[in-house]
Amino acid sequence: MSQVNDAAAGHYGDRPWLAPGAVPFIHIQGVSKRFGDFVAVDNVDLEIYKGELFALLGGSGCGKTTLLRMLAGFEEPSSGNIFIDGADMRSVPPYERPVNMMFQSYALFPHMRVEQNVAYGLKRDGVPPAEVRRRVEEMLAMVELSDFARRKPHQLSGGQRQRVALARALVKRPKVLLLDEPLAALDKRLREQTQFELMNIQDKLGVTFIVVTHDQEEAMTLSTRIAVMDAGRFVQIGTPTEIYEYPQTRFTASFIGTINMFEGTVVRDGGGLALDCADLPMRLALPEHFDGGEGQQITLAVRPEKIRMSKTQDAGGGAVVSLPGKVRDLAYMGNLSIYRVEVGKAVVQITAPNQRRLDQREITWDDEVHVGWDTASALALTE
Amino acid sequence: MTRGLQTALARLQGGWQSVVVLVPYFWLLLFFLVPFFIVLKISLAERIIASPPFSPLFQWAEDGALTMRLLFDNFVWLWEDELYVETYLNSLRISIVSTILCLLIGYPIAYGISRARPTARTILLLMVILPFWTSFLLRVYAWIGLLADQGTINNLLIFLGVIDSPIRLLYSEFAVYVGIVYTYVPFMILPLYANMEKLDLSLHEAAADLGARPLTTFFTVTLPMTLPGIIAGSLLVFIPATGEFVIPDLLGGGNVLMIGNVLYGEFNANHDWPVAAAVAVALLVVLVVPMMIYQRVQARESGI
Ligand SMILES: Nc1ncnc2c1ncn2[C@@H]1O[C@H](COP(=O)(O)OP(=O)(O)OP(=O)(O)O)[C@@H](O)[C@H]1O
Numbered sequence: 001m002s003q004v005n006d007a008a009a010g011h012y013g014d015r016p017w018l019a020p021g022a023v024p025f026i027h028i029q030g031v032s033k034r035f036g037d038f039v040a041v042d043n044v045d046l047e048i049y050k051g052e053l054f055a056l057l058g059g060s061g062c063g064k065t066t067l068l069r070m071l072a073g074f075e076e077p078s079s080g081n082i083f084i085d086g087a088d089m090r091s092v093p094p095y096e097r098p099v100n101m102m103f104q105s106y107a108l109f110p111h112m113r114v115e116q117n118v119a120y121g122l123k124r125d126g127v128p129p130a131e132v133r134r135r136v137e138e139m140l141a142m143v144e145l146s147d148f149a150r151r152k153p154h155q156l157s158g159g160q161r162q163r164v165a166l167a168r169a170l171v172k173r174p175k176v177l178l179l180d181e182p183l184a185a186l187d188k189r190l191r192e193q194t195q196f197e198l199m200n201i202q203d204k205l206g207v208t209f210i211v212v213t214h215d216q217e218e219a220m221t222l223s224t225r226i227a228v229m230d231a232g233r234f235v236q237i238g239t240p241t242e243i244y245e246y247p248q249t250r251f252t253a254s255f256i257g258t259i260n261m262f263e264g265t266v267v268r269d270g271g272g273l274a275l276d277c278a279d280l281p282m283r284l285a286l287p288e289h290f291d292g293g294e295g296q297q298i299t300l301a302v303r304p305e306k307i308r309m310s311k312t313q314d315a316g317g318g319a320v321v322s323l324p325g326k327v328r329d330l331a332y333m334g335n336l337s338i339y340r341v342e343v344g345k346a347v348v349q350i351t352a353p354n355q356r357r358l359d360q361r362e363i364t365w366d367d368e369v370h371v372g373w374d375t376a377s378a379l380a381l382t383e
Numbered sequence: 384m385t386r387g388l389q390t391a392l393a394r395l396q397g398g399w400q401s402v403v404v405l406v407p408y409f410w411l412l413l414f415f416l417v418p419f420f421i422v423l424k425i426s427l428a429e430r431i432i433a434s435p436p437f438s439p440l441f442q443w444a445e446d447g448a449l450t451m452r453l454l455f456d457n458f459v460w461l462w463e464d465e466l467y468v469e470t471y472l473n474s475l476r477i478s479i480v481s482t483i484l485c486l487l488i489g490y491p492i493a494y495g496i497s498r499a500r501p502t503a504r505t506i507l508l509l510m511v512i513l514p515f516w517t518s519f520l521l522r523v524y525a526w527i528g529l530l531a532d533q534g535t536i537n538n539l540l541i542f543l544g545v546i547d548s549p550i551r552l553l554y555s556e557f558a559v560y561v562g563i564v565y566t567y568v569p570f571m572i573l574p575l576y577a578n579m580e581k582l583d584l585s586l587h588e589a590a591a592d593l594g595a596r597p598l599t600t601f602f603t604v605t606l607p608m609t610l611p612g613i614i615a616g617s618l619l620v621f622i623p624a625t626g627e628f629v630i631p632d633l634l635g636g637g638n639v640l641m642i643g644n645v646l647y648g649e650f651n652a653n654h655d656w657p658v659a660a661a662v663a664v665a666l667l668v669v670l671v672v673p674m675m676i677y678q679r680v681q682a683r684e685s686g687i
């Protein structure tokens with residue numbers, strides 16, 4: 001989707017935050033939320049631009065829902081300011097904010113039929129009945145619930161309820177849509193289809209989305225930017241590529257995707273610096289971006305798909321790391337396999353595409369192998 | 384019949400469960416259905432000077448045949464005498480108005496309690512239940528002291544200079560309303576509270592989020608969701624209030640006639656057990672109708 005809307009929205013269509021003079025649509029300024037002594041959101045700053053599909057990613061209880069609830073107006077920030085479309089949201093009640101929220105618990109009205117649930121917001125805006133009916137039908141068709149319009153929420157499955165909640169939030173076409181785990185209960189096909197629809201709606205209506213998700217794949221495919229949260233703070237904010245390829249901390253690196261981490265001390269080795277890791281039989285060359293010095297404790301991180309494996313030793317040299325090991329375990333995933341290779345006292349995880357059939361593969365259990373990667377593919381993490 | 388019962392019992396798995404289920408049924412049979420049929424039997428009898436003062440249902444006729452005498456005179460009498468019809472209507476009017484007053488007073492109280500912090504909630508609930516710890520009669524007599532011409536309220540109003548001479552509070556319909564609403568408002572609050580406590584607050588947030596102002600949220604979400612509590616509470620007030628006789632007797636002082644007073648009079652003063660029984664049966668019919676409507680509504684709710 002990345003380049004699709006460039007033509008429509010100008011050169012910066014997909015990266016509005018890069019456009020010169022861009023004004024953020026949502027501006028979160030030093031916002032904190034305390035519940036008694038407990039700090040749920042801790043002095044957060046964030047700028048989100050019009051038309052973005054912004055993903056909030058983080059472990060359970062890290063404050064994602066609390067942040068959304070402050071945007072929707074259900075919680076007052078303990079300190080800090082929130083601006084939406086230039087307007088200060090302090091003491092603006094939820095029903096007057098240009099924001100709709102899809103609740104993590106769905107919060108469907110149990111006494112109303114599906115169609116009444118979806119129509120509720122439109123009726124509050126005084127939309128004429130004929131148009132209400134049309135838009136409700138349209139929205140129910142989109143979430144594939146046309147046949148269930150006359151049911152009550154308790155007569156629906158979990159996934160169906162989730163779609164009603166989604167339809168109810170989407171039908172009002174607000175300026176900002178807050179989605180709290182919108183697709184968690186959907187099956188793969190429907191999830192992909194709904195993701196596509198979300199992107200479509202974003203394209204067509206210029207709605208700004210903030211999506212909370214646990215699913216990193218979803219965050220990667222869906223969003224323009226991702227904020228990784230931990231204990232009420234943002235650990236890193238960036239495009240999906242930045243977050244995946246250049247995580248700045250161990251937390252981000254291990255939270256998004258899998259990654260091999262080697263902890264050790266930086267030592268002088270020949271001409272340059274290298275990592276001395278107690279678990280490994282040899283020192284590891286450091287990537288060029290590392291600008292620390294000798295004696296520093298750091299973590300070298302390498303993604304499993306960036307590691308090569310062969311029965312013969314690599315050429316070696318300055319730009320490549322090569323280590324001897326033994327295959328301890330392997331898991332067949334269909335399109336690719338995951339190998340766990342014992343190197344010294346460490347276990348290195350490697351993913352490789354299954355270019356041959358299972359029974360014809362070259363490397364299998366207990367094989368002696370050499371694992372290696374380009375030093376440029378690794379990351380030196382200090383935090 | 385026995386087979387139906389057997390399968391029903393088998394479905395309950397295990398003897399203890401069936402005992403647990405059967406005990407309340409037995410209780411209802413013994414203390415509700417049997418007395419009801421006795422009252423029904425008396426209502427179809429004739430008043431005689433004897434003990435007990437009504438004609439028996441079964442009698443040996445002279446030719447040795449067992450005869451059963453069912454007299455519907457009492458019910459015809461109730462229908463034809465204006466006093467009874469008027470009193471029934473009066474009772475219904477008083478209990479309907481009282482139910483509405485209880486709802487108007489009880490609803491905000493129940494809502495307030497259900498939204499209070501847990502510690503305050505226990506205290507507030509206790510305060511609702513507290514009056515039950517003293518005798519009902521005592522509390523009604525206390526109202527006489529409050530409402531009488533020389534009572535607390537009149538004295539206070541005179542002291543404050545609002546009025547010059549006592550206003551008539553006691554022995555009026557007003558006093559009866561005060562008494563009924565005061566007595567029955569806890570029966571409205573408790574089922575409403577039980578219902579509101581379960582109310583999911585996120586529904587209010589969802590409504591607000593979709594653009595509903597607080598008042599709209601109340602009418603479109605809160606009120607429909609608390610309807611079961613409203614119906615339960617209203618029935619708990621309406622049914623006993625219709626048959627009430629102590630409150631109109633003590634606070635109405637003979638100026639306010641409710642069907643319970645008529646029943647009491649027929650039974651105790653007139654010693655006309657059959658008419659008194661007919662009044663009771665007719666009252667039951669009047670009360671069963673709204674209950675059946677309620678059942679129907681509930682059945683439809685739990686259906687589609
Ligand atoms: N009303 C409240 N009172 C006290 N603590 C609260 C309240 N609401 C949230 N918290 C706490 O704040 C923290 C953040 O909660 P939040 O719901 O924002 O988490 P989350 O990131 O959405 O988690 P999840 O992914 O599990 O939904 C949690 O530790 C939670 O216990």
Ligand SMILES: [Mg+2]
Pocket residue numbers: 064065066104180
């Ligand atoms: Mg949450």
